[in-house]
Amino acid sequence: MALVPLPFERLIKRLARLPGLGPRSAQRAALHLLTRPQELADILHILSEVGEQICVCGICGNLGMAERCHICADGxxxxxxxxxxxxxxxxxxxxxxxxxxxxxxxxxxxxxxxxxxxxxxxxxxxxxxxxxxxxxxxxxxxxxxxxxxxxxxxxxxxxxxxxxxxxxxLAKGMPVGAEVDYLDEGTLSLALAGRKRVA
Ligand SMILES: [Zn+2]
Structure with a gap:
């Protein structure tokens, strides 16, 4: 018999394809959920709610709850x-x-x-x-x-x-609060090229 039950293995493989999750963290997340039935039920409920209610704005591609997102609908x-x-x-x-x-x-x-x-x-x-x-x-x-x-x-x-x-x-250059000697050469040369006159 397989060490890991097949449905569980399928879940881990599917989770591992999500951004930011590798096989190890997918296994941890799956174990965490399957050993906490209430948490799993909550997540299933939220996922189905999101699936039913969230739609992609037909104009800009933002996520919203109507055909036009709140930004496109804002006069x-x-x-x-x-x-x-x-x-x-x-x-x-x-x-x-x-x-x-x-x-x-x-x-x-x-x-x-x-x-x-x-x-x-x-x-x-x-x-x-x-x-x-x-x-x-x-x-x-x-x-x-x-x-x-x-x-x-x-x-x-x-x-x-x-x-x-x-x-x-967008302008490129100095991040807010950054020290000049901490910037990489690429950022620094872009910051120089995009300098602004102040006086
Ligand atoms: Zn929109």
Whole structure:
């Protein structure tokens, strides 16, 4: 007889595919749940609730509880500025900063040749369609500073060129509270290149 019962092994394998969980931590999580029936019941209940109630916004790709997320439905937000992010977690981070009053577009990742992610797997067409529909003045590319993030940004800028909108990227450089001698060379040279006049 197998040491680990088959359904349990299936659960561990499935959990191990979640981001941030390897086989060891998946096994720990599965054991933790299966030895605490109340906790397992709670999680099953929450998962089914989330599955039934949460939907993807048909405009920007954010998660919400209606066809339009609360940001797209908010008449006070500036629909003329679209901030493009890789994922919903980035959108949440920008919202928490409290410094942005435009709307968003969630791409669903960045191009990655090794993982077979091309422009067609991302919500690029949807972004171009939003710009094409009119009323958009600026598209802010808030993508990661990785090679893939930058490649995706260039692709998007190319695709948006015919529409004459301003395409901008987030500033790169000194993090708040950082010491100059702790910065890596790449960050430091970008901070120098993006310096601002103060007097
Ligand atoms: Zn939305």
């Amino acid at each position: 006070v937000r500036d629909g003329g500025i679209i901030c493009v992010v890789e994922g919903v977690d980035d959108l949440w981070a920008l919202e928490r900063s409290g410094g942005y009053a435009g709307v968003y577009h969630v791409l669903g990742g960045v191009v990655n040749a090794l993982e077979g992610v091309g422009p067609d797997q991302l919500r690029m067409k949807e972004l171009v369609a939003r710009v094409e529909a009119g009323g958009v003045n600026e598209v802010i590319l808030a993508l990661g500073a990785s090679v893939d993030g930058q490649t995706t940004g260039h692709l998007l800028a190319e695709r948006l060129k015919p529409y004459g909108v301003v395409v901008s990227t």
